Amino acid sequence: MANRRHHWDVPACSRVRKIHNPFMKYFVDSTKIKPNTNKDVxxxxxxxxxxYGNMPTHAAVMDAMMKTLTGNNPNGYVDFLGSMEARKAIAQYITSTETPLQAENIIVTLGCIGALDLCIACIANPGQNILIPRPQFPIYKVICDSYEIEVKFYDSMPENNWEMNLEHMESLIDQKTAAILINNPATPMGVVYSKRHLLDFLAVAERNKLPVIADEIYAHMVFSGSTFYSLGSLSKTVPILSCCSLSKRFLVPGWRVGWIAIHDRNGVFEKQVCQTLKASAGILGSPSAVHQKALPDIFKNVPSKFFDDTVAYLERNATLLFQIFMEIPGLTPLMPRTAIFMMIKISLEKFPEFQDDQEMAEQLATEQNVYCMPGELFLLPGYLRITITLPEDKIIEACDRIKQFCAKYYKSSPSTAV
Known part of the structure; x- marks a missing residue:
């Protein structure tokens, strides 16, 4: 009995303890803020x-769910890759002449984050690295850290409409680089990359024989004057794992129904990656059978007008917010071309009371009960991220409070010590 423990000592996994999720820390820290109780949040x-309830999903989505719930055997297990009906429906929904897809090219996942997690875990080993954009969606690094995969950040170029700095990207590649991750349409900046820029990016991947993980969660949710090109439709040689979900376009983020589309015209993934993806998908399984059974009717019955109206609504809100923030001294908005966010650049030298964007965001929450995301979370210090999905009355109220707040702390010429 020499190996018997005599005291309780149950340590957590050392690898997982090292994971730092800035989103989690932000929301935990936010609970410690003592806001102005005289104003609603x-x-x-x-x-x-x-x-806020102002952007409901289409009635056809809910009808499909009700049909599923009252149909034949909606409660059983489905295949760990996703039901064949769901995979066929997704393939048909996103297929194109340039990139024909079948059910075997689709894996149904627990949301887009689940798709990204599965791709990263299956394409890189501990000690290898993946190239990730900066600014970035923080979960990319969190996932890589959880698998002990090194992250190398390639820069975007604000002076060139936030295009990827492809020269910098290529300089980071070494023998341990396993893949490049690209986000298009790109958040948090709200950028839609041109076809030319995407082809230039694919040329980098082709030269270096690197596969690509494409986060395309905001596919087709682009404003007037912009066009989305899926990376899989443009690539003739580079293998692509494209990640997307129902959540944003169909306005059902809580459903957690995502997918991986495997674009692999030359069979690069066939020997190992596809088998590993399928084996790994069996660990957690796919989303609920009820949601998957509803997919064929959802894709078939939701009219294109619903998507057009959603995008038009977002663009109107973005335009309104842009116009208001342009008139607030010390703040400069970036007009997005996609997605549901806007970035606001802070002239911090005009607000000497605050050391950085996080301190300013915390004080704004404390005084005005308006909560924004500090840009530092996205590796974009000196900015605030706001959502553009609010009802117009909430937008006006929030902007009025931010305007009051900025007027209080703005200094046209910061004082200097004598």
Whole structure:
């Protein structure tokens, strides 16, 4: 009995203890803020378009769910890759002449984050590295850290409409680089990359024989004057794992129905990656059978006008916010071309009371009960991220409070010590 423990000592996994999720820390820290109780909360930090109830999903989505719930055997298990009906429906929904897809090219996942997690875990080993954009969606690094995969950040170029700095990207590649991750349409900046820029990016991947993980969660949710090109439709040689979900376009983020589309015209993934993806998908399984059974009817019955109206609504809100923030001294908005967010650049030298964007965001929450995301979370210090999905009355109220706040702390010429 020499190996018997005599005291309780149950340590957590050392690898997992090292994981730092800045989103989690932000929301935990936010609970410690003592806001102005005389004003109701306005949540500009939430990335859920359904939060205020002004952006409901289409009735056909709910009808499909009700049909599923009252149909034959909606409660059983489905295949760990996703039901064949769901995979066929997704393939048909996203297929194109340039990139024909079949059910075997689709894996149904627990949301887009689940798709990204599965791709990263299956394409890189501990000690290898993946190239990730900066600014970035923080979960990319969190996932890589959880698998002990090194992250190398390639820069975007604000002076060139936030295009990827492809020269910098290529300089980071070494023998341990396993893949490049690209986000298009790109958040938090709200950028839609041109076809030319995407082809230039694919040329980098082709030269270096690197596969690509494409986060395309905001596919087709682009404003007037912009066009989305899926990376899989443009690539003739580079293998692509494209990640997307129902959540944003269909306004059902809580459903957690995502997918991986495998674009692999030359069979690069066939020997190992596809088998590993399928084996790994069996660990957690796919989303609920009820949601998957509803997919064929959802894709078939939701009219294109619903998507057009959603995008038009977001663009109107973005335009309104842009116009208001342009008139607030010390703040400069970036007009997005996609997605549900807007970035606001802070001239911090005009607000000497605050050391950085996080301190300013915390004080704004304390005084005005308006919650924004500090840009530092996205590796974009000196900015605030706000959501553009609010009802117009909430937008006006939030902007009025921010205007009051900025007027209080703005200094046209910061004082200097004598």
């Amino acid at each position: 306005i949540a500009l930090a939430v990335g859920d378009p359904t939060f």
